[in-house]
Amino acid sequence: MSLFREIISGNRQSLAQCLTSIENEDDNYHFLSEIYGHTGNAHLIGITGSPGSGKSTILNSLVKLMRKNDDNMGILAIDPSSQFTKGAVLGDRIRMQDLLGDKGVYIRSMATRGALGGLSNAVAGSIDVLDAAGFDRIFVETSGVGQAEIDIAANSYTTIVVLLPGAGDSIQASKAGVLEIADIIVINKSDYSHASLTKSHLLEMLDIASHSHNIDNNSINSSKNIWSVPIVSTVATSGEGVDELADNVYSHYKYLCDTGELEVRRRNRIRYIYRLLLQKQLYTRLENILLEERSIQQLELLMQGKNDPYTAVEHLMKWFDTH
């Protein structure tokens, strides 16, 4: 049986080995191009937030709840690799005890392996494999991120941003970054003090954002087409508020389908992947050019002052245009 057949027939071991081969960047171009035609059916959901904000614990309760409606759910849980030793502790499963042993849930822990943005380079390919394997909803949990890691939005259709009470004031809430990519905001650990203050700062921020959005798109969108970002307060350890979060995930997906926004996001994701692959190939080519004899000679000319780097690059770019 071909690897692809094994995967869609539900063989978890083949699925897992396939994701390893994507992580290890083995030569799997033919396989990935074979499955591409079977992708595009899953609802991709990203969950991001700072370290310790409760992303894994929320997923534990959320996926357990959503399993009542979905047969197959996949989770890619990313944790950071050490820049020094390349090692990693992948501890997201620990928080997902309620999902272990559930045959309808596949959890895969992944290390960032030097990638920035809270993801691993294997995420895009792994999502496609899970999608082709027939998973209805695929969650990607980023490693703990700070303010500006927004790659998750390019890899998902619904992005959940998890915040903590008391983590910053109204100025923090108005900064650019992860809050801009949120389709749903969760204030987790909302039994802590300051939770209501945090919520009011965020509401104020969202109110301003939706107001300016309305002005910008006045003539294009009628107001019913605009998604207003909900703020859900949760206590993930007890499951409080998670039903409201699940409702919002469903209604966001409905919004995406009803308004055609899903197609827009699919297009963005494909463009992102296309760009990533192209970038990687071009970068390898660039590295090779730098090793070529002409580059070494060019460097010598630059050292002797017989040429300058600006002119050298201009000439090289002209050479590219004609080759």
Add this chain to the structure above:
Amino acid sequence: MMSSPLRILVAKPGLDGHDRGAKVVVRALREAGMEVIYTGLRQSPSMIVEAAIEEDVNAIGISILSGAHQILVPKVMEILFEKDLGNIPVFVGGIVPENDVEELIDLGVVGVFGPGTSTSEIVRVIRDAIS
């Protein structure tokens, strides 16, 4: 191309709630450049094997301090062989009386690490078993 990091599952089976030792080993393996998936406490043998399959690991480490190694380890090995995964090296760490060590080795366990084993020894034995 640089070789990819090894993926190791560290598991705590049964009702034993003491995981200081497991956490020390998790850190040591991380420092040795491995990707370590820790299951957390109170896993059943079948949960451990499921995790090993889903995470596609190169080796499994089982940490037991409760004295139940003669029940839990054979169960893990049995399920592994049943699923045709006998090729994944299994290690045991914790309090295992000397007389029981041979029994575990006979079951197919590759190494048993008792109290006082240095972490560099653990890393070395795991690397040797995988390569």
